[in-house]
Amino acid sequence: xxxxxxxxxxxxxxxxxxxxxxxxxxxxxxxxxxxxxxxxxxxxxxxxxxxxxxxxxxxxxxxxxxxxxxxxxxxxxxxxxxxxxxxxxxxxxxxxxxxxxxxxxxxxxxxxxxxxxxxxxxxxxxxxxxxxxxxxxxxxxxxxxxxxxxxxxxxxxxxxxxxxxxxxxxxxxxxxxxxxxxxxxxx
Numbered sequence: 001x002x003x004x005x006x007x008x009x010x011x012x013x014x015x016x017x018x019x020x021x022x023x024x025x026x027x028x029x030x031x032x033x034x035x036x037x038x039x040x041x042x043x044x045x046x047x048x049x050x051x052x053x054x055x056x057x058x059x060x061x062x063x064x065x066x067x068x069x070x071x072x073x074x075x076x077x078x079x080x081x082x083x084x085x086x087x088x089x090x091x092x093x094x095x096x097x098x099x100x101x102x103x104x105x106x107x108x109x110x111x112x113x114x115x116x117x118x119x120x121x122x123x124x125x126x127x128x129x130x131x132x133x134x135x136x137x138x139x140x141x142x143x144x145x146x147x148x149x150x151x152x153x154x155x156x157x158x159x160x161x162x163x164x165x166x167x168x169x170x171x172x173x174x175x176x177x178x179x180x181x182x183x184x185x186x187x
Contacts, residue, residue: 002049009046019147021053021134026101028150029126030055032136034173035107040138044105045075047136047145055105058092089124096129105136123160127153135164141172 009015022028032044048055056076063072064079072079080088096102104125108118126133132150139146148167153160 005046005049009043009050013143015043015046015143015145017047017050017147018144019149021051021147022132022150025132025150027096027099027129027131028103028134029122029131030103030105030134030136031122032105032107032138033168034138034171036138036173036175039174040107043138043145044136048076048105053103054101055103057105058088089121089128092121092125093128096125096131118164123153123157127155135167137168137171138173139171140174146171 021030032040034040044055044057047053054076056078058078058080059072061079063069064077069079092104096104106122108120108122122133125131132152134150135146135148137144137146137148151163
């Protein structure tokens with residue numbers, strides 16, 4: 001199956017993976033940005049199987065209902081009930097602390113729609129679990145799925161978000177007009 005996915009990803013879709021996931025790290029967070037279309041999820045799934053990194057993700061509960069819910073679970077998904085008052089950040093930190101290996105892929109934008117501000121849960125999870133962040137770029141301008149080196153938070157929110165901004169400032173999503181976050185709103 002890996003070879004079929006590689007053929008589709010590289011040859012038919014024309015994408016290229018730039019960079020590699022850290023092989024020496026057992027725990028980290030992957031942030032996928034910009035998240036402007038459903039194709040971003042598909043690119044992430046292809047990359048998961050091509051690279052062999054056991055990515056997990058969280059998604060709204062409705063995705064995990066029949067008839068297709070089993071597919072999302074098989075892909076590493078965990079449903080989240082957003083109607084209940086649960087400290088999701090702490091719950092995910094607890095998962096990181098309980099497991100010897102755990103990789104979480106998440107979109108800080110939290111939506112495919114235009115988001116002027118990132119959700120900061122990924123930041124607080126990384127900080128609380130003491131794990132680095134690996135940046136993924138869905139660069140439709142170059143058809144590159146870019147994987148960064150691990151970034152270890154400084155603990156200075158402003159400094160870290162400035163770094164995030166500089167990293168993603170030239171990346172073109174599928175719908176570039178939907179990716180205009182104002183990182184100063186996160187500070």
